[in-house]
Amino acid sequence: MYKQYLNQTLNLLKENKFLSIISIVGTALAICMIMVIVIIYQVKTANYEPETHRDRMLVVKWAGAVNKEHPDWRFNSMLSLRVIKECFYPLKSAEAVTSVLPFQQKLANIPGGTSDLKCDVSFTDDAFWKVFEFSFLKGKPYLKEEFESGIKKAVITESMARHLYGNIEVIGKPIRLSYADYTICGVVKDVSTLAEYAYAQVWVPYTVIKAPASKDWSDGLLDGYRCFILAKSSSDFDAIRSELNRNVLILNAGQKEQILDLNGQPDTQFVQMTRVSANEDSKVKETVIRYSLVLVALLLIPAINLSGMTLSRMRKRMAEIGVRKAFGANRKELLGQILYENFVLTILGGIIGLVFSYISIFFMRGWLLNNPWDGFLIGTTSFTMEMLFQPLVFLYALIFCLLLNLLSAGIPAWKASRTNIINALNDK
């Protein structure tokens, strides 16, 4: 029977090409805009290489130091190594803890070479390679002992290796970062700036740093480090948070002038997304409300307009509906048929819309996936298949198509199925 409906629908589509095209385009536009939002959300929160554990990772992006006597005097910045060593590394409930001094711009070249370029260097510990999973093309990361001894080893990206040496057979060769010499110990695939925390072009142990990144004005609390805590599973988040809070309390008890305030951090991947700058609180509620409103608007406005067209289409076929009713079709059957027919239209629009949403994301990524600070980074916003084609995306697309269908054809279908047989037959 459904096959017959399908045939019928396709014939109807051909009958009035112009209007069919318009309603398909309308659906496609709505689905395209909705799916762009969904895909962006996926790209920002789903697991993919090298940020493969986003779902069980906690982030401390920023840190604040509050004056003990004047609680409204506050510095906002990032964590200092001292805090990380006292509060974060000892966490027993976590699987691994890593800290990173991210994105220091350095001039990269090779001794005697002429191929200078500016690059983003992240200073990390050895646990970094456990919290984030990079695929090594050559060599391996620096190990715990090497990290602790402050050895000058560097992991670089594939494109960096090719720029400096023309190939990736570079293990053991030197690299010079702002006139400090390092030995290359590993080559990894390039990292997109979308993997915000793992991203860099060169990674070196932070133990090589000889002087603090900035002068201390925060009682030893603030500097430029970020901290990432990997939990065994997301159910351990609460345990980690309470253990961390205990550690912070102990630390603050020993502080003279200023105390550490993490402002509700560590955050999950979604929460940290809404915490844009150091002096802002996370805006989970606002973000959820805003996106829900946008999604509702994107569904409702086209649905209302499309339902006008569905209604017109129904009018035209009143006689047919009357005949079907006269021959014993019940209300439910009719409703099902109309919704089904309309769903064929919606799905057609949905597929086109999904394709267009991928196309628009790909070509307008600078706009759609913009992170305010990306412009300062040297890397590119590249995509991998893994990032974009998550099964969930297709599921969401289907759900939104169904919703749109129900919204745009629900009322006309309900109306049509309730018409009096005689009226319907008379085409009134």
Place this chain on the structure above:
Amino acid sequence: MVSVFLWFVVDYLYVAASNYFTPTGFNIEHTYKVSIEQLSLESAEYMPVDNKTTLGEDYLKIINRIRNYHGVEAVSLSTYSHPYALGNIFNNYAHDTTLVSLQIRNVTPDFFRVFRVTNPDGNTEPLIAGLKQDKSIVITKDAELKLMGEGCSAIGITLTKPEVDSIGEKVTGVSTNLRYTEFEKENSSVFILQKESDIVEQNDPGFFKTLELCIRVSPDADHDFISCFRKDMTHQLRVGNFFMLDIQSLQSIRNTFFRMTGDFNTLKTHLAIVAFLLVNIFLGIIGTFWFRTAYRKGEMGLRLALGSTRSNLRGLLIAEGLILLTLAIIPAAVVGFNIGHAELVEVKRMDFTFLRFLIGIVATYLLMIGMIILGIGYPARQAMSIQPAEVLHEQ
């Protein structure tokens, strides 16, 4: 409702576009910023500060080498002053009892040459000559207006910074208005002389961290300039603890700046909203009018039978649509004007005037008219293509 919303977005677009096309007061074509950094302790080449030469002497050496590079027309030093800079300093200046907050631009005189900042007559040289005098400053046109009122020249008056010190500085030049970016209102500025000769004695590493080194290149030399400069100069600019980290065009600094502020992105988002609304208005209109014309087939047939031409009919339908629209736009205009009056629209970048409101509402009206004509056209054609006899027969 839809009209108000559409007007709101159209108004934003109008403000952005008209700001964008107003002169910024500077020119960044063929300009580059050279980032000079200092070695860190990790480097084997790092030299302790108590060296034979001061940091300032090393730095001047770098400037002179850049100045002698082929194609370089002017080299300027400044702090938080170049267009699209990531920081700024403000200070209050007073003339008699008038207190004005001005953006401080600490620059060497060549800054005017590099960014083609001119006086209202379009000349750069008087500004340079003015700034070179002792204890003198150059202010922008809008700062002059704020200090002196309409029609009075500020040249020759003395300004003080009452909150900092009581040393007076003489205004020796007035430049055109400068804006922070294409999307901002102009911000009143004061140029203060940064003497190159003062840098010689500087030996504080922190001082050089905020120094901006910008250059203007002659148009003929500006082909593949960055890579040539890097190739030729990396070695030459390695003086003392200084080295060249990067050379960027101001154009790319501008792009980075706008990615940060999201100005262009907000613009695109608003354009997307307009497109979305227009398509939906179109869909809505085509749906309702198709329905309405089908409903009135009989009337149409009768009209045809009584001698109306087909284009008469179409005109009739479109006129009906326009009247409906006009009826709808009047309350929308009232609501919109009140929204504007309450300053709920973007007023930081442009004041809400009646003209601005009028332009916005007329643009909205025209867009809606376009959609209505498009949306009614097809159903109208359908309705007209039938034979009058057929319709009358149906009746």
